[in-house]
Amino acid sequence: MGRRVIEVEGLTKYYDERLAIADVTFSVPPGQVLGFLGPNGAGKSTTMRILAGYLSASGGKASIAGHDVFENPVEARRRIGYLPESTPLYNEMRVKDYLGLMCKLRGVHPRRRGERVDFAIEACGLQARRRDIVGRLSKGLRQRVGLAQAVVHDPDVLILDEPTSGLDPGQTRETRALITELGRRHTVILSSHILTEVSATCERVVIINQGRLVADDAPANLGKRLSQDRASQVELTVVGDRDRILAVVEKVRGVESVTVNPTEDGAWEVLVTGRRKDLQDALAKAVVRGGHGLRQLQSRKLSLEDIFLELTDGD
Amino acid sequence: MATKPVRRTRRPKVALEPAAPPTPPAPALPERPPQRGGGVYEAVWSTGATKVLALAGRELTSYFVSPIGYVIAALMVPLVSVFAFLPAVLGGTPVAMDRVYSGLAYLMAFMAPFFTMRLLAEERRTGTLELLLTSPMRDWEVVLGKWLGALLFFIVITAFLFLFAAVIIYYEPTHQVITVGGLSLSIGNLDLGPTLSGYLGVLLEAAALLAIGLLCSSLTQNQILAAFVALVVTLTIVFLLGLGSFLPSPLSDIALYVGAYDHFASFNQGRLVLRDLVYFVTLTLGALFLTVRVLESRRWR
Numbered sequence: 251m252g253r254r255v256i257e258v259e260g261l262t263k264y265y266d267e268r269l270a271i272a273d274v275t276f277s278v279p280p281g282q283v284l285g286f287l288g289p290n291g292a293g294k295s296t297t298m299r300i301l302a303g304y305l306s307a308s309g310g311k312a313s314i315a316g317h318d319v320f321e322n323p324v325e326a327r328r329r330i331g332y333l334p335e336s337t338p339l340y341n342e343m344r345v346k347d348y349l350g351l352m353c354k355l356r357g358v359h360p361r362r363r364g365e366r367v368d369f370a371i372e373a374c375g376l377q378a379r380r381r382d383i384v385g386r387l388s389k390g391l392r393q394r395v396g397l398a399q400a401v402v403h404d405p406d407v408l409i410l411d412e413p414t415s416g417l418d419p420g421q422t423r424e425t426r427a428l429i430t431e432l433g434r435r436h437t438v439i440l441s442s443h444i445l446t447e448v449s450a451t452c453e454r455v456v457i458i459n460q461g462r463l464v465a466d467d468a469p470a471n472l473g474k475r476l477s478q479d480r481a482s483q484v485e486l487t488v489v490g491d492r493d494r495i496l497a498v499v500e501k502v503r504g505v506e507s508v509t510v511n512p513t514e515d516g517a518w519e520v521l522v523t524g525r526r527k528d529l530q531d532a533l534a535k536a537v538v539r540g541g542h543g544l545r546q547l548q549s550r551k552l553s554l555e556d557i558f559l560e561l562t563d564g565d
Numbered sequence: 566m567a568t569k570p571v572r573r574t575r576r577p578k579v580a581l582e583p584a585a586p587p588t589p590p591a592p593a594l595p596e597r598p599p600q601r602g603g604g605v606y607e608a609v610w611s612t613g614a615t616k617v618l619a620l621a622g623r624e625l626t627s628y629f630v631s632p633i634g635y636v637i638a639a640l641m642v643p644l645v646s647v648f649a650f651l652p653a654v655l656g657g658t659p660v661a662m663d664r665v666y667s668g669l670a671y672l673m674a675f676m677a678p679f680f681t682m683r684l685l686a687e688e689r690r691t692g693t694l695e696l697l698l699t700s701p702m703r704d705w706e707v708v709l710g711k712w713l714g715a716l717l718f719f720i721v722i723t724a725f726l727f728l729f730a731a732v733i734i735y736y737e738p739t740h741q742v743i744t745v746g747g748l749s750l751s752i753g754n755l756d757l758g759p760t761l762s763g764y765l766g767v768l769l770e771a772a773a774l775l776a777i778g779l780l781c782s783s784l785t786q787n788q789i790l791a792a793f794v795a796l797v798v799t800l801t802i803v804f805l806l807g808l809g810s811f812l813p814s815p816l817s818d819i820a821l822y823v824g825a826y827d828h829f830a831s832f833n834q835g836r837l838v839l840r841d842l843v844y845f846v847t848l849t850l851g852a853l854f855l856t857v858r859v860l861e862s863r864r865w866r
Contacts, residue, residue, distance in 0.1 A: 302699040306864040328701035338692030342630045354619035355700045357610045399696070
């Protein structure tokens, strides 16, 4: 089935003179969990707000389940569940009343409202909090209520802007698991500036920088694509004289740069960057042959973080 | 030895996570139950009435959840009772509701901004406006729902007027005897016509002032500022322009037409004049229309 749930074509947005996003084009097939990745201010929130119908675009097209968000905004918005970054909620309401209100505002049939509220409460693990006042919940629970309001009207698409920002690690893990779970029933776009989050929850990553798309691939492929023909890094802990260690290491073929820092117990931490497949082996041999004690040796993989910085650095 | 280790790594140490957890491929999701209910509900929903009423209902209840509703009630009921109702009743001879209504009409110039200051400013401040405007609601539905919520609160709060009317009916010095189904009752001589038209006048005035307050609330995220600006406008409309009669002839006519009190007073005297109705309806719709435009303008920022 070639049908796409989200289609974005040539989307451009200016805030006065300042370009926020430029010619952003992508599409999402049903059921996919798409990660929207970029540094702060790259245009993630702007893109999501346009998709959610909160902002207009200066140019381009966007549609949700075949409904253009500019020409047919009410139908398009009925098919999205949106969670803004700051998780705004009506604090004075009870959880179940709040979800009930959202059902009414979003056109859930009266006969299905009870069932939908129950579903959302259960899916987000809020059973014990049904009757609690939203404003008195902890940050993690608020986030769950935010997710519950996004799914309560059974939308085709969930748009989640930084869904784990400000949560502690436990809550972050819970929220991620919840999003993965929701991703089985809905098409999801989530934004983040945290790479591990995206690689943990998303099947596909779109990287945006300074308003432009710079990459669009599965997280694993992104890693592969960029790690070819790239310098590798090795970290060693060595005991001995600093200058002699430096001399030995620098002599190894393929080594490009070396940094040496003292450790707390008098050894040296040596960070070597080089372009050679068996860099680790060569370094180990050289250090030991030079008569130094080798305490630790470890190869650094090129992380998504590196890829991200590579793609979004500078120009 | 004492030197603290300086890590010169340019990049944080985060290992490449394993590929995303294998989510089962979801081909086209056809198995979802149909989202929409019956055709009747769809037809009603598309008019926007259900959304407007749902929002109005939530605004009405939120007045009673937050202190502001009780503060407004605690001010209005005693003020109207002591300064408008009691003097009228203690004055003896034929008592009517007109003094109560005009007291309320003046008081609303002070109170309406406090009814409305929260409505949109607070949503803007907390960010809930973003959720509201990304729900499948048209901008005018949001505005209408908010305004209706405030008006419903006004109606609930002024329910004490019925009590006043009842008191007057029972304790009115001049009574008339009417016969209902063979029973003859002695009933206070309250003229029903002006009583109802006066209430209509108060209601129309409140509707217009609340619409103005809502407009002010849409302009800022600061409730106090919203209330203050609204107060300036409502006081001008209700009081200041009433002084227009001291101006020379063409100006005084304009001032009195733009001012709200004269139009209200006409209702209060039991006259239903189209011109007064048009005045309040125009003022209300104009303010609501501008509020919609303010909400729309955010999209073009």
